[in-house]
Amino acid sequence: MMSEPVKLFGCFGSPVVHRAELALRLKGVPYELITEDLNNKSELLLKHNPVHQKVPVLLHGDRPAICESLVIVEYVDEAFDGPPLMPADPLARAAVRFWASFMDKELRESMWMALWTDGEEQAGAISAAKANRTLIEGQLPEGMRFFGGDTIGFLDIAVSGIAHWMEIFEEIAGVRLLTEEEHPTLYRWAREYTANQTVWLCLSDRDRLLAALAPSREIFVAIAKTMSAQK
Missing domain, CATH: 3.40.30.10 (Glutaredoxin)
Structure with a gap:
């Protein structure tokens, strides 16, 4: 194959x-x-x-x-052959799929709303995003570098947007969400993830990415308004 x-x-x-x-x-x-x-x-x-x-x-x-x-x-x-990304145990695989889905739904939505709304709606979204990050952080095995243990696995890949893109969105929005003080384990994971050589090879240059995304700020705000209206 x-x-x-x-x-x-x-x-x-x-x-x-x-x-x-x-x-x-x-x-x-x-x-x-x-x-x-x-x-x-x-x-x-x-x-x-x-x-x-x-x-x-x-x-x-x-x-x-x-x-x-x-x-x-x-x-x-x-x-394909190679290092497994999913755990071997069926129950562990089910848990990984659950938290990956949680990342793509609850966590991503709450963080997006925290970045691109304002007033009371933003305050509520910031609180929800913090609680959701805490839940994700709790899935990091104690003493391990990654969600996959000593090596990057499926859940690390699912959560990877927090590691590289979130900081750029924070800069554009002028909002700080992920801090070492509030989420030290998740913050450390993000640094470990982006420092990994294989990960680094397929990450976009930060300055180029910031320049590409910054002009879309109004579009991001409009998306958040649409999401809010659909609730």
Whole structure:
């Protein structure tokens, strides 16, 4: 299976593309990264992800396309040899999937609202985001560097947006959410994660990423308003 070509559709600076790319690197899978312009999506991307028309999308040989970042990570873990990303125990795997889902729903939404709203709504979101970070922090094994133990695993990849992108969003928004004083274990994990050599190879340059995201501040605020209206 390793001899079959692997292609990953992605775009610059995406935390969800980072998930898929890191999984491939950790498993030692050679791949071709096809960078998409999301303002002018290619016919190939639309063909392979007609439902959401988003990245990442993984192509493995002539198999059907695989979409959604965490689905891709789990597929890569199961389809290729290399260090396991998921724990062997079924109960532990179920727990990892639960907390990954928690990250993508409750934690990400509360942190987004804490960054891009104001007034009482922002105060409530900051409180909720802090409580959610505490819950995630509690999943770090005591004395271990990563959620996966001594090595990066599935949950580390799922939570990776906190490690690199959150600091940049904080700078744009002028709001500080993750501090060493409030969440020392999670703060330390974020530093360990971004310092990992394999992780570093598929992280976007911080200054370039900040320059790319800063002009979208009003868009981020508008997204938060839409999310608030839908509650």
